[in-house]
Amino acid sequence: MSFFNFSIYKILNKDQSILDQARIRLLYYGMVLAFIAMGALFISVYLQHLPYMSASAAVMMVILAGLFKYLTYKPDWRIISHILLVTGTVVNLFTVFYLTQQVPITTIQIIILVIMFSFYMLGQNWGMFFSLLNVLPVLLFMVMAYDHSFFFDFKPERTDDATEIIGVFANFILIIFIHSHLYTAFIKNIRELKATGEEQAALNIKFEKAIQKAEKSSQAQAEFLSTMSHEIRTPLNAVIGMSNLLMMNNPRADQNENLEILKFSANNLLAIVNDVLDFNKIESGKIVFEKIRFNLVELMQNICGGQIIKAEEKGLLFKLDVDSSLRKKIIFGDPTRITQIIFNLVSNAIKFTSQGSVGVRVTCLEDRHNMITVGFSVKDTGIGIKKENLESIFEPFTQESISTTRQYGGTGLGLAIVKRLMELQGVQLNVKSTVGEGSEFLFNMEFPVATEVPSERRFVPKPQATAATPSAFSVPANSNGRVTSTPDAPTPPPVQAPEVAEVLNNELRVLIAEDNPVNVMLMKKLFSKWKIVPTIADNGERAVEIVQYGNFDIILMDLQMPVMNGFDASKEIRKMADPAKANIPIIALTASALFDIKDQVAAAGMNGYVAKPFKPDELMEKIQSLVATV
Structure with a gap:
């Protein structure tokens, strides 16, 4: 604000509340009225040759002029109100105890002004403070004067009746102005609050209708997806089922190859349908995490059993490294969702790696007897991800680039599902990637641990449903106790019914x-x-x-x-x-x-x-x- 501004309209703005604007107006016009009244009193007492009263009136006029200028430069009404109240209190008590040594009607009016002004401008606490600061000393003075125990070696100044009339008139004007101005502001504020409340109520009704409409839309979407899923899965059931039946009839090599392609394509379509449905379930807030007992080592073998076949078909080295300390632990969690997370990460790693290796590492980071922290890592030597694209790969239906989609295919939902599942469990997924060298996805999860020790047994995992036709695979333990697998490991024949x-x-x-x-x-x-x-x-x-x-x-x-x-x-x-x-x-x-x-x-x-x-x-x-x- 310009220092030479004197306009009230430049210090009011829409960001201020109705009451704050009213307080600023009260100070602006109130100080103008007070300055005029103080000027009239100054002339009156000066003509009566009352030097102390004249000096007090002059000081008050200077203070009012300075505060008025400060208000038009920086409308900090709280600071200005405090200064006015402190000044008024000092002048009032100085007048009672020293200048006049009595409590005239003008003093009573000034106390009423202080009470009204302090409560309206600064609220209850400060209003009570300034009220007591003015009332109690004056009451004490009246008691002392009544008991004739008050004595001050100074001859008090006395004003004539004209000065008294000017003071009483000015104080009444200020009292009426303060009360009328702020009363109007309060009424306006109450009416606006009522109007706002009515608007809010109307908005709430609209909001409730919008929620109901959204719920119906969500329900319709769920039913539509269910219907579409049924319509798509029904013929897929026939295609995949018939493929399985034909493959069970010992077909010729060329027929078996055609059936493999048919089943591969059908499973690809099924994987796309499942991804869309899973993502819709997560986004709709319908996901519920289980807390059931399972062995993490066996689960990882189960997940990676089918993935190893896919890696072998691409000539990739696949490594599964599981901390041996986890072998004898039964933990509580949701193995289905963990499977979904690891499966998507490993599938992506294999998909985007043309040569080299894919490694899955599971490490016990912290063992607190009844709670463990496990670190998961899926690392590949694939195409890598540009730094600027690290965030976008987790968006639904999004891959790093159009060329990536054309070359590798897919819906772009795998990582979106992984990210959402982790966020719902409060887990942070970190990515390290270098273009042309590969990527690594890491996250840590905490699991409660059961007290009993699982029995030792050989585990033959069930492969996950993939686009390929995986066989069951058992991952052996190496000499140091860690579970490691490579394409050279023996692969037993598929388990037949x-x-x-x-x-x-x-x-x-x-x-x-x-x-x-x-x-x-x-x-x-x-x-x-x-x-x-x-x-x-x-x-x-x-x-x-x-x-x-x-x-x-x-x-x-x-x-x-x-x-x-x-x-x-x-x-x-x-x-x-x-x-x-x-x-x-x-x-x-x-x-x-x-x-x-x-x-x-x-x-x-x-x-x-x-x-x-x-x-x-x-x-x-x-x-x-x-x-x-x-």
């Missing part, structure tokens, strides 16, 4: 509720390989009728069927009077991707579910586990 008769020692009676004719044909052919002739029901209502008149060991129930869906059919079966029928194990076969499908399956009384497209071995393992417990 055993004959049901050999495992259960009796024939299996299976009811399949499925309306899709292609899936029915697939299931019949698959079960024929296991020497099982299933009974087929083309809808849920028919399945309930068949169960009423027949005996079955297990039911495979599709969820989306005409007439009666799988959920309702399962509920009807569970209500049957015959305990043997009511307790038949039911496995849901679903291509749906609803977030709460697991809960819905359990609520309907089913024993579990297998997602389409499924692996034959996975389905048979599920069947065996449920039938064996009956």
